[in-house]
Amino acid sequence: MAWIFQHWDEEYITNAEQIIKTTMLEYHERIKERAGPITSSTTTNPTHLTQVPAYMFLAKQYGLDDMELGASEDVETQMVEQEYQDYITASISVPVIRTHSL
Numbered sequence: 001m002a003w004i005f006q007h008w009d010e011e012y013i014t015n016a017e018q019i020i021k022t023t024m025l026e027y028h029e030r031i032k033e034r035a036g037p038i039t040s041s042t043t044t045n046p047t048h049l050t051q052v053p054a055y056m057f058l059a060k061q062y063g064l065d066d067m068e069l070g071a072s073e074d075v076e077t078q079m080v081e082q083e084y085q086d087y088i089t090a091s092i093s094v095p096v097i098r099t100h101s102l
Contacts, residue, residue, distance in 0.1 A: 001088040024080045
């Protein structure tokens with residue numbers, strides 16, 4: 001991004017930043033979709049729990065299992081903004097060149 005900041009006009013920089021952030025947000029949404037719903041089969045088979053955070057068991061004990069727990073949209077936006085900042089400030093890694101095959 002440093003090269004872009006040096007050589008592109010502000011309009012194009014803003015557009016590029018928006019495209020990157022939108023792509024990151026779409027990626028986060030796909031990850032959530034692939035994870036599927038958080039469910040528990042404790043009533044039928046307690047040894048096969050699927051993607052249930054530990055705090056959900058405590059919430060269920062206190063009758064709070066119908067609450068919407070998790071990241072709000074604002075938190076998701078903040079996460080994407082932080083990821084973008086990490087992306088543009090990270091140092092460039094040097095590619096590894098292999099001289100022989102295994």
